Amino acid sequence: MRQALRLLGYGWALHFKILSRSAFDGFLGVLWPLFFATIAFFMFRTGGNSSALLYTSLGASVMGVWSSTSVAASSALQRERWAGMLELLAAAPVHFSLILMPITLAMSTVGIYSMTATLLWGRLLFGIQLHVQHLLLFALAIPVAILSIGMLGFLLSVTVVRYRTAWALGNALEYPVWLVCGFLVPLSLFPGWVRPISWALAPTWGIRAIREAALGGSPLPDLLVCAAIGLGYAAAGMLLVDTVLRSARSRATLSLT
């Protein structure tokens, strides 16, 4: 257990260091969430409703977390394959989830910047004041949402191990999840059949908990559901990873050729 925690911590630090060493990725990482947030702010400002702007500001901040986790984690794993690292990592005598999880967690950590930058951007350029009603629960909701989104990224990354082209799945899911999880518009605007999909996704509950904590309401149930679904993703990923890895060894998909 101690070795597993140590490996998770070391892996997270290593992958965070790799991310921080790329000037190009860093530049995009800084600007990207601000572009998205700006578009969202302009769209909702026309309504002249200040609470809608705060609603959007919080949603846009979690959009960045999701984008950095889903897209970046899938492509990061594909980069491991291109660099010939995936085979070396798969050949290590530890459970493969201890190798995959830190990669997605490092990406989610980048999402913390994205969240802070979006809120500050809204405050400085659009005058959106953030008045938090339940400060403690708000502070708790942020790491729970980020970790749960990280675990969803982990579950996605398991498929990248098996299928060489699955990294595109991360890209493909980026915008639909923005919509389906209600980051920008309320879920009530969508057809009924979308709801079950939304409920199965931790970001839906994460953003609800954050909004309830900030705007007033009862965030605790949403927070607990978000944490439970996040744990469910982690458990599913850990159970799947051995099967997926065996399949990748059988079909020779760990390497590029």
Place this chain on the structure above:
Amino acid sequence: MAVVEAVDLRRTYKTSTGLFRRRSLEVEAVRGVSFEIAEGELFGLLGPNGAGKTTTIKMLITLLIPTSGEARVLGYDVVKDAREVRKRIGYVFGGDRGLYERLPGIDNLRYFAELYGVPPREQRARIDELLELVGLKGREKEKVEGYSKGMRQRLHIARGLLHDPPVLFLDEPTIGVDPVGARELRGTIASLAQAGKTVLLTTHYMFEADALCDRIAVIAKGEIVAEGTPRDLKALVTEGTVVEIETFDAPGDAADRLRRLPGVMSVAVEDREQAQVLVVQSEATGTTTQQLLVALGDVQVGRVSAREPTLEDAYVSLVTRK
């Protein structure tokens, strides 16, 4: 007991072509390979590109599941006891890939020390010792992207040795490395064998296998075509003759015409500037130079020379046999 044991290993790759009418293709990369490696032995798997060396090694290090057959390392089955095998082996492959380029060499080593469960208290001393062994002491804090090929290869070797494994798999470790660097690497590999490690080395350089290996298996088209000590392999061709025929604009079937002659063991074609040199290896009592020239017919021929077979001829003969 054999430390590494492969019994009738086979591996087939499945691919598909076509967009609408998908067609499945099966490529047999390894076709019934069997061998044993004793404790402390340096065993060479020698063969040309695409012969099945890397596929064989990947099955032994648990990265690929064999289509059929069995393999054991230190008594552990490579499919059923994959984790036990992984704990006890080191894997080093050749080339530029397999390192975190943006990080310093020492960070690469520390991460793999964690992955292989090297106790935290021992990590620093172990990494220092290995940096010294591979000659990277003092360069470990530089980013890998600034390393030369030779330095990268030495870092690979240090990585593979972090957990002090008793068995090492080295897949073409000197590929792409300059002659001086390659010689240094061969020195490091020899010292590992002297330290009692069991080593499986794959290479397509005959001289490298000859200089390092206790025993060699020659693999061609997925099958082992010869096995023995370097001396045994040389003995296979010492009694033959080699004729080199320089040709110009030789048709594609010229080599085949020679191969069909009685007594011809192998024909290799080497491009040398404007000419194609046909290197014909024959049994001592086999075909004469005159018969070879007659078989070539109208082909424009330049210089013709005969010589004693070398070790490289032995290898070429084995992998290009009729």
